[in-house]
Amino acid sequence: MKKQKSRSKKAVNRKARGFEEIDMRKTIQIEKIKSGIAGFDEMLRGGIPVGSLVVLSGSPGSGKTIFCLQFIYTGISKYNENCVLVLLEESKEEIFETGLEFGWDFEEFVKKKTLKVLTVNLYDFEILKNNIEDAIRSIDAKRLVIDPGVIFKLFFEKELDARKNIVALGKIIKKRKCTTIITNELSVEIGSSLYGLEEYVADGVVLLYHTRVKNKFIRSIAIVKMRNTQIMEQLKPLSITTSGIQVHIDSELFT
Numbered sequence: 001m002k003k004q005k006s007r008s009k010k011a012v013n014r015k016a017r018g019f020e021e022i023d024m025r026k027t028i029q030i031e032k033i034k035s036g037i038a039g040f041d042e043m044l045r046g047g048i049p050v051g052s053l054v055v056l057s058g059s060p061g062s063g064k065t066i067f068c069l070q071f072i073y074t075g076i077s078k079y080n081e082n083c084v085l086v087l088l089e090e091s092k093e094e095i096f097e098t099g100l101e102f103g104w105d106f107e108e109f110v111k112k113k114t115l116k117v118l119t120v121n122l123y124d125f126e127i128l129k130n131n132i133e134d135a136i137r138s139i140d141a142k143r144l145v146i147d148p149g150v151i152f153k154l155f156f157e158k159e160l161d162a163r164k165n166i167v168a169l170g171k172i173i174k175k176r177k178c179t180t181i182i183t184n185e186l187s188v189e190i191g192s193s194l195y196g197l198e199e200y201v202a203d204g205v206v207l208l209y210h211t212r213v214k215n216k217f218i219r220s221i222a223i224v225k226m227r228n229t230q231i232m233e234q235l236k237p238l239s240i241t242t243s244g245i246q247v248h249i250d251s252e253l254f255t
């Protein structure tokens with residue numbers, strides 16, 4: 001009993017001494033992809049671990065769609081990584097217009113077949129899942145965005161069914177090393193969780209805040225969870241400009 005106690009104490013000490021070193025090595029070994037959002041990749045010590053499924057949550061207008069579009073735009077234009085974008089049928093034109101506001105021409109990518117857009121009608125999830133897999137395979141996509149993630153809720157009445165199917169989709173993503181962002185609209189009326197997706201399936205959870213402080217709104221970002229990498233744990237201020245989203249990692253949120 002005594003022996004065991006001293007051994008575990010030693011282990012704790014070792015961990016405390018070597019923590020930075022050991023973790024850095026682990027961090028470097030893991031392959032990462034750049035989101036393209038200045039500051040955000042630094043918060044993750046270089047980027048999102050390849051093949052992760054990340055849930056991006058925030059209130060309406062918090063910047064989720066812009067974040068996703070920047071992730072796709074960077075992937076295609078800077079890293080030659082093809083992308084798949086899954087949308088609700090009615091939002092396609094709107095989203096492409098949003099892109100143009102930032103100088104990101106997604107129509108062009110579609111023509112060049114570096115981007116595949118799937119629009120979702122309400123039918124069978126199995127079909128959607130197969131379509132996503134086919135789309136990923138057909139262009140060997142390295143990035144996938146599903147915006148809004150509430151698409152999932154529309155398919156299932158039961159939480160368990162939704163989760164099973166999302167787990168299945170997660171497996172496809174992992175197999176193909178396709179890094180994925182699924183957005184989640186936080187709103188008081190609908191309830192905030194995507195059927196427990198964040199807790200059970202997601203490798204990462206990122207929150208975008210658009211909060212009122214006195215007479216103005218302030219934007220910020222937090223990484224709540226990201227498997228296989230160290231993360232910067234503070235909330236950091238974020239701005240949206242005509243060149244996209246930028247995270248100010250050297251600033252404190254409230255000064």
Ligand SMILES: Nc1ncnc2c1ncn2[C@@H]1O[C@H](COP(=O)(O)OP(=O)(O)O)[C@@H](O)[C@H]1O
Pocket residue numbers: 058059060061062063064065066067101240241242
């Ligand atoms: N060119 C721009 N410059 C600054 N802010 C912008 C610009 N375009 C959009 N925004 C901001 O981004 C918000 C929309 O972001 P969006 O990604 O659509 O939010 P969400 O998808 O979370 O609902 C707008 O409400 C506006 O505040």
Ligand SMILES: [Mg+2]
Pocket residue numbers: 064065147
């Ligand atoms: Mg949106």
